[in-house]
Amino acid sequence: MITVALAKGALLKDSVSRFAKAGFDFSAVLEPSNRQLMVPSACGRANALLVRNGDVPVYVAYGQAQLGVVGFDVLSEHQMPVANLVDLCFGECHMAVAVKKTSSYKSAADLPAHCRVASKFTNCARRFFEELDLPVEMVHLTGSVELGPLTGMAEAIVDLVATGRTLRENGLIEIDHLFHSTARLIGNPLALRLDTGDIRLIVDAIKSQERKGSF
Amino acid sequence: MITVALAKGALLKDSVSRFAKAGFDFSAVLEPSNRQLMVPSACGRANALLVRNGDVPVYVAYGQAQLGVVGFDVLSEHQMPVANLVDLCFGECHMAVAVKKTSSYKSAADLPAHCRVASKFTNCARRFFEELDLPVEMVHLTGSVELGPLTGMAEAIVDLVATGRTLRENGLIEIDHLFHSTARLIGNPLALRLDTGDIRLIVDAIKSQERKGSF
Numbered sequence: 001m002i003t004v005a006l007a008k009g010a011l012l013k014d015s016v017s018r019f020a021k022a023g024f025d026f027s028a029v030l031e032p033s034n035r036q037l038m039v040p041s042a043c044g045r046a047n048a049l050l051v052r053n054g055d056v057p058v059y060v061a062y063g064q065a066q067l068g069v070v071g072f073d074v075l076s077e078h079q080m081p082v083a084n085l086v087d088l089c090f091g092e093c094h095m096a097v098a099v100k101k102t103s104s105y106k107s108a109a110d111l112p113a114h115c116r117v118a119s120k121f122t123n124c125a126r127r128f129f130e131e132l133d134l135p136v137e138m139v140h141l142t143g144s145v146e147l148g149p150l151t152g153m154a155e156a157i158v159d160l161v162a163t164g165r166t167l168r169e170n171g172l173i174e175i176d177h178l179f180h181s182t183a184r185l186i187g188n189p190l191a192l193r194l195d196t197g198d199i200r201l202i203v204d205a206i207k208s209q210e211r212k213g214s215f
Numbered sequence: 216m217i218t219v220a221l222a223k224g225a226l227l228k229d230s231v232s233r234f235a236k237a238g239f240d241f242s243a244v245l246e247p248s249n250r251q252l253m254v255p256s257a258c259g260r261a262n263a264l265l266v267r268n269g270d271v272p273v274y275v276a277y278g279q280a281q282l283g284v285v286g287f288d289v290l291s292e293h294q295m296p297v298a299n300l301v302d303l304c305f306g307e308c309h310m311a312v313a314v315k316k317t318s319s320y321k322s323a324a325d326l327p328a329h330c331r332v333a334s335k336f337t338n339c340a341r342r343f344f345e346e347l348d349l350p351v352e353m354v355h356l357t358g359s360v361e362l363g364p365l366t367g368m369a370e371a372i373v374d375l376v377a378t379g380r381t382l383r384e385n386g387l388i389e390i391d392h393l394f395h396s397t398a399r400l401i402g403n404p405l406a407l408r409l410d411t412g413d414i415r416l417i418v419d420a421i422k423s424q425e426r427k428g429s430f
Contacts, residue, residue, distance in 0.1 A: 003366075037362055049366065052358040062331075062354070064366040116277075139277065143267040147252055151218075151264065151279040 002046040002198060005059040005068035011183050012050075014090040015069040018185075019048075022205035057082050057186065066191040066199055072181040073160055077121045083192055086185040086207050093162040095124055095178035100149045101171050105156070108132060108176035115155040118148030125158035128178050146170040217261040217413060220274040220283035226398050227265075229305040230284040233400075234263075237420035272297050272401065281406040281414055287396040288375055292336045298407055301400040301422045308377040310339055310393035315364045316386050320371070323347060323391035330370040333363030340373035343393050361385040 006015045006029065016026045025042035028034060029050055039048045049065050056070035057080035068082070071091050075084060097108045097117075105111055109132055118139040119125040129136045139154055141147075146166055148154035158178065161167060167174060185206055192199060221230045221244065231241045240257035243249060244265055254263045264280050271285035272295035283297070286306055290299060312323045312332075320326055324347055333354040334340040344351045354369055356362075361381055363369035373393065376382060382389060400421055407414060 037359055038365070049362070051362065052356075054357045055359070058354060058356060059362075059366065059368065062368050064368045139273060141267075141273060142269040144252055144270070147264070147266065147274075150253070151274065153274065153277045153279045 002067065002202070003049055003065040004046060005049045005051055005056045005065035005070075007053040007056050007068075007070050007074075008050055009053060011053075011069060011071065011091045014088070014183065018069070018088060018206050018209065019202075021209050022202050024202070054078060060186050060188050063188045063191060066188050066195075067202065068186045069183055070186060072179070072184055073121065073124070075184060075186065076179065076181075077123050079123070081189065082186045083189050084184050085187050085203055086210060088183040088185055088206070089210060091183040092181070093160045094180045095121065095158060096161045096174045097128075097156055097158055097176035097178070098146075098149075098161075098167050098172045098174050099156045101173045103155070105175055108156070109134065110175075111136065111156055116148075116153060117156045117158060118145050118154035119158040120145055121158055121160070124178060128158065146172055217282065217417070218264055218280040219261060220264045220266055220271045220280035220285075222268040222271050222283075222285050222289075223265055224268065226268075226284060226286065226306045229303070229398065233284070233303060233421050233424065234417075236424050237417050239417070269293060275401050275403050278403045278406060281403050281410075282417065283401045284398055285401060287394070287399055288336065288339070290399060290401065291394065291396075292338050294338070296404065297401045298404050299399050300402050300418055301425060303398040303400055303421070304425060306398040307396070308375045309395045310336065310373060311376045311389045312343075312371055312373055312391035312393070313361075313364075313376075313382050313387045313389045314371045316388045318370070320390055323371070324349065325390075326351065326371055331363075331368060332371045332373060333360050333369035334373040335360055336373055336375070339393060343373065361387055 016030055019026055024046050026048040029039045029048050037050045049059055053074050056068040057078050059065040060068040060082045061080040099105050113135050116137045116139050117125055118141050122138045122140045126138055145157045145159045148157050234241055239261050241263040244254045244263050252265045264274055268289050271283040272293050274280040275283040275297045276295040314320050328350050330351055331354050332340055332351045333356050337353045337355045341353055360372045360374045363372050
């Protein structure tokens with residue numbers, strides 16, 4: 001029995017469609033009435049584990065799920081020991097540094113040393129500013145990071161940007177780019193090593209769709 | 216101008232009613248149509264900052280809000296430098312250790328050394344097991360912690376319990392108790408020290424309601 005960890009939210013619909021093309025029908029997880037967190041596939045040969053974004057790499061790293069789908073942003077933030085198998089090319093967004101539109105900073109290197117930077121992705125942000133050799137004070141927030149500069153708590157934020165609407169609506173502007181992010185198929189390294197072929201078949205089926213560009 | 220950080224979600228309605236009795240009408244934040252994160256009080260003398268639970272102590276610690284309302288569970292987990300001013304006696308719940316109903320463990324001390332414990336509150340959990348002198352491996356999850364024992368990833372969880380329904384529905388049972396939690400009025404220590412009377416008036420008005428037991 002194969003278990004697949006899927007992230008609730010924005011990535012779920014596309015994740016289900018990728019597994020459908022590989023022969024596993026998890027469409028039951030998309031039913032608005034579904035309250036189950038472990039949902040068997042229509043064929044009964046696999047289970048989907050419905051968890052929060054940040055928990056997908058945890059269940060895969062500990063081997064409770066052999067495969068999972070999660071954004072590169074989460075992988076980059078949590079650095080769990082999982083194999084990054086296939087770039088699924090959906091859920092596109094990027095990690096950016098943003099400041100108030102009225103501020104004079106044109107790039108992250110312009111920010112004053114020891115300024116405050118608010119983020120949900122403090123590990124990514126810390127690495128970025130360390131590479132810039134700019135010491136900053138990280139403020140970890142769990143939501144609505146755009147309030148950081150608006151309340152005057154932080155000079156800048158590091159956050160995921162998809163359409164840019166949240167930044168615009170809050171009078172913020174992007175001044176630097178950390179990395180591009182898309183959804184990834186990830187796997188448990190030990191399960192892949194001990195695999196007798198079942199996991200490889202799924203990974204290959206999903207990989208070949210991406211090559212064919214069937215989405 | 217006084218700014219009050221309020222937690223979105225379960226504590227919001229009671230938080231608004233406490234401030235109403237102290238003369239500040241923040242009922243606009245309860246409107247289902249409200250999308251604003253900074254909402255002025257009806258009298259215009261104060262602002263409410265609507266943020267996630269875990270971010271309330273951050274805004275208060277950094278002084279962007281002089282006062283805030285948040286659960287003791289969050290204060291205990293994040294240990295930010297804020298003053299714990301008044302026990303507001305609502306939002307009652309407790310932090311507990313739970314295991315599968317079918318397991319043989321009757322208390323946390325029965326758990327095997329080096330077993331895995333899943334939690335959203337890993338700091339609280341770590342302190343509890345250190346005091347027990349029981350080395351455990353903490354697994355940090357961000358949601359649906361009950362899946363930990365169900366998938367076999369963790370022997371036990373440490374989580375907030377209000378009615379106990381989630382535990383029952385998932386075949387889990389409580390075996391130990393960390394602490395009782397209620398909503399607290401918190402303050403920024405420096406703002407309290409520099410206060411010319413405005414903050415003290417609000418704190419006293421809220422404190423006297425609690426003494427009178429008017430709720």
